[in-house]
Amino acid sequence: MDMSVFNGRKRAEDGIFLQLRHPFTDEPIEEKGEPVGFVVRGSAAPSVQARLKEMQKKVESADDDEDRDALMEAMHSAQIEGAMPFIISARNMELGDKPVETEEQIREILNMTFPQMDFAKDADGNVRQVVVKDDEGNETRAPQFDITNKTFAQQVIDAAQDGARFLGETSGG
Template identity: 45%
Template sequence: MDFGQFDQRAKAEAGVMVQLHQPYDKTAKIEDENGPCGFMVRGVAAKSVQERLAALQKKAGKAKDGEDEQAVLERIHESQIEAAMGYIIEAVNISIAGKPVATAEGIRAVLGMTFPDLRLVQDENGKQIYQSVKNDDGEWVGVPKFEVANDTFAMQVIKAAEDGARFFGKTSAA
């Protein structure tokens, strides 16, 4: 048996087409008269992706003292875009103002069009839920718990890239 068919890293490196969907409706695929709109995306197992992911993990997720909620959301959004950029090979059937998206700057602009919609998590009585995290001083503090209510374009790319089965044509993920 030729085990080349199981080479997940090679398949992840080659990439797959990821058709985007509406951020609040996973069943509403985005397409036009030319076909599906999305990105060619490498998988997380691709060797070309590994170094970039390691660098992102080192700087991700640390809240800065005095940072307001909007700044935190912007930083989270930017780190999602950076992560997605590490997977994207090229845009497919996407344009802005009638011009095809063909550069990293254009792809970044598309990813930036959708923003994470965070909602406070509440218990069954409507009371806000808190979670414990360590701050920059190493102290445990309680912070409100949030959940993401939409599926940004960047998150769609990240989820697809992390779905190893997708590269073998065996996923039902969007």
């Protein structure tokens, strides 16, 4: 058997095409019959590992002064930053009449879909609760939330972390 089909790191570096899906309906997005999406590297790609290491250094040196009211915006920004190292290029996308080619344009596309949250419910339709501690260490119950859509950034991250997508055909030999 030709074992090169298992070289997921090389294929992760080369990238694969990810067709974007509608964040709420999960329908594939197309333009004039052509799939719309990104060519993405896998998380095992050496170049991605290097970019992630640089990002980690920035995170470790940043001040932890996050405003709690800005949690969703911070999560959205983190998703975009998390997706950027994986994206090689855009396909079949324009902003107005300009093809999407630059990092700034790709960020603009990723910024278009924002995570939506709703109360998490159990099988009976009741809002799930979690136990949290306040600043004094007292336990209290709070509603649990779920994200109800899949942003473009999250789609990129999920695809990049799916190692099986980066393996070739493994039958025969």
